Amino acid sequence: MLLSASSTFSQEWIRSAQEGDNMYDVAAEFNQFWEGKTPGKGQGFKQFARWKNFWEPRLYPSGDWSSIDQQAFMEAIRNSDEAQRDGGNWSELGLDEWQSSSYAPGNGRVNCVAIDPNNPNLYYVGTPAGGIWKGTGNGDWTPISEQLPTMGVSGIVVTDAEPSTIYIGTGDSDGFDTYSVGVLKSTNEGQSWETTGLTFTLSQSVRTNRLMAKPGDFETLFCATSSGLYKTTDGGLVWESVLNGNIRDLEFKPGNPEVMYASSNRLYISTDGGENWDSVSDIMPSPAVTERVAIAVTEAEPDYIYLLYADNSFNAFEGLYRSTDGGDSWVLRSDSPNILSSDEDGNSSSGQAWYDMEVAVSPTNAQRVLVGGVNVWESNNGGSSWNLNADWTWPNGGGIGYVHADLHHIEFMNGMLVIGSDGGLFVSTNEGDTYSDLSEGLGISQFYRISVYDGDSDLLMAGAQDNGTNRLNNGTWTHVLGGDGMQTLIHPTDPDIMFASFQYGGINKSTNGGEDWDWSASGINEDGAWTTPYMFSPANPDV
Structure with missing residues (x-):
């Protein structure tokens, strides 16, 4: 029996974005909703703005999701042998840890977390655009989906097999940064990946919201997506649709996995194992x-x-x-x-x-x-x-x-x-009385802009989504400004003079190497672009 979950949204742009409507139509609905309103922290304004900033150059000029090259993406998954990649001689600089002289420091966005059933000290984390990583939380994180195209992960199941079989639900559930190509599977702890029987085209704009295995039965999995709830009983070979709608959450009744709960904008209950x-x-x-x-x-x-x-x-x-x-x-x-x-x-x-x-x-x-x-x-x-x-x-x-x-x-x-x-992965061993940040070593920052000092390549600044402006000096990262970090500049002859910015052109200046900052956009009464470009004059760097 299939049930349909529908909803009426007062903020119509949310429904349109979730359903993959034309990007320019979604933007028009968003602008209409916000007309005459002043956005503030925690209202979702910036999350939409960065979604538009990310997708607009990729969908220009039509705004139509069908323009995304799905075939090339799937071919890359099928040909994901590490040996076929020639990545050049690159080394990671970070951001993978932080000291802070500002507010809201972090490494990057984490969508979901799983723990290896064979090793309670081994974590797996899924990110909105940086794939899946594994590590013990002691600075030893390793990406295990580097051979795949850039993708989001919003659901992880790790089995108790030896070696572990890993399933990932692809796409960015909450932020729409990436859309789902379905559920992928690795039978060698992430060394290589293959598609399962549940696949989507990118132009369908489907998002994976939750991926769970039936307790005690890793062959039976459920994938909650924006296009419904899907079930497999053979480890992902064949999937059936068991519930329609944008299914956001899923749980099993403790002690009785035949009883299940699912939700969209309402609750659903199953008493026969999700059928x-x-x-x-x-x-x-x-x-x-x-x-x-x-x-x-x-x-x-x-x-x-x-x-x-x-x-x-x-x-x-x-x-x-x-x-x-x-x-x-x-x-x-x-x-x-x-x-x-x-x-x-x-x-x-x-x-x-x-x-x-x-x-x-x-x-x-x-x-x-x-x-x-x-x-x-x-x-x-x-x-x-x-x-x-x-x-x-x-x-x-x-x-x-x-x-x-x-x-x-x-x-x-x-x-x-x-x-x-x-900002990353946070863990409490006392039910939330205190927290530890286990994100050190997670190279998942999403940088908008980077600037390097002309006189010393070991000095640079980078603006990161959600994780502010960060300075790297002689191998040490320091979080110097909170919020969203955008365009940065370092004076070509005086490294004490730095510029950093927020979205829409909010520019700040430091004259002591990033220790202190002052507002530097006085007299500018109009908004710039989401990531507003600015530069020193080639003829006179003081301009």
Whole structure:
């Protein structure tokens, strides 16, 4: 039995972007929505702007996704022998670690995380455009999809076989930086990859949202995508569609994998291993006003189900609902403060749930709930009240932990709380009391621009998406400005003079080698391009 999950979006551009409408039509809807409004932190404005900045030169002049060369992409996967590549003599400089003199430092975006069932110290992380990496979190990260074309990964399953078989769900689920070509499989721990029976063309603009194996059965997998939920029982050879719609989340009932929960802008329940699904209609609010629903379950109370709702008008917190009887009845636990906003007090009315919204419950305490949006919030009474657990600014001065903004993965795994955010991989061994950043060695920064000092090639600056402006000096990286880093410049004869910028031409100047910065765009009353170009005069570098 197939069910269809549909939705009406107040922010129509989100639906259009998710469904792969013409890029210029999506941009027109976006501009119409934002006309007369002032965007702020945590509202999703910049995420769309960078999506447009990335895709516009690739889809020009038509804006049509069918112009992407799918055949060339698939040929590259089929011919992914390492020996066939001639990469030249390159060495990585980073950014793979940071010291910070500013706010919101990080290495790069992490979409999803998995742990090797044969080695609890071995992590796998999927990124929006940098493939899949593995490592122990001690600076020893290694990319295992270098032989593939640039791709996003939003779902990972690692089996208990020796050597491990790895499945990845391709594409960038939340940011649309890359679209899915389906599920890929490696039977040699990532040395080579092959397609499975689930493939998409890039022009379909499908996104993989979740990839899970049935507990105790690695031959049975489920792939939740923007075009529906798919199931295989033979390790990926054949897949069947079992649920239509943009399926954003998926969970198994602890102790009974025949019972499953899936969500789009509503909840679905299956009691026969995912073959048939029923829509749960007695939970308010209505799907017509809901952007997204996230699911959490716990081994501590297998009949408990938590649902995190966000509205489709402001992409803000709509409510946390809980069932204690396996979904037969539901209770609203809270609908304030706005735990999906960027504010430390949750007083803002907006959020960006279409981009970052996750929920997890402690496996030992069914009352401890953690929610990730821009920040991390915690509840110790089943979601009735909330406290800020970790803040997106560093150092935050509030006596709480630092986790880089915009969470895409939050899950209790092997006794740890594991988070993937726009700044990397963060892990807590005490259920969120403190956090460690395990991103050192992850070379996943997405740089917009790089500048090198003419007098010393060991001095450079680079502007990174979500991870600010970073200076490399004699082998040491320092995060010198937060936000999004764009165009940078170093004076050709005086390395103490540096320029760095934010999106749309917000330029800053340093006269002491990047230690301190002052606004340098006074008198400029118009916005520039997303990555605004600027340069020194060749005749006079002081101009």
